[in-house]
Amino acid sequence: MAGSAQAELKFPPGSRIQVKPGAGPRLAARTGTVIRTGYYPKSLRVILDGSKGPITLHMDYVAMIDT
Template sequence: MAGPAYTNLGFPPGSRVQVKPEAGARLAGKTGRVVGGGFYPKSLRLVLDGAKVPITLHVNYVAAIDDDVDPMKSD
């Protein structure tokens, strides 16, 4: 049941995300990659940058990072 949960949440595996401040001081601002849906509805499994094991967070605590945007490129 946990597998298809990510498709309904808009975060396919491999998506880059950043943890929102609402998640707490320890995790706020950290970035990582989604590895799949969690056991519970509206939960995601993600591996934070520099970590070896995945964690589970509610979808409300993460925000998508757009990999296609180049911060050095000007319009």
């Protein structure tokens, strides 16, 4: 899966991310941590701060936070 390899390089596990406004008002501006790549190319499994379980987001809806 070339897409998963691309996601892995751009957003390695443990990366801090912020959800972009394009993801919708419920998720916009929330922050979280990448757990792993998703099943589909360009998808990420992310656990948002304050959440109990992970969600899957498309790479286009997240931005890396500089730490």
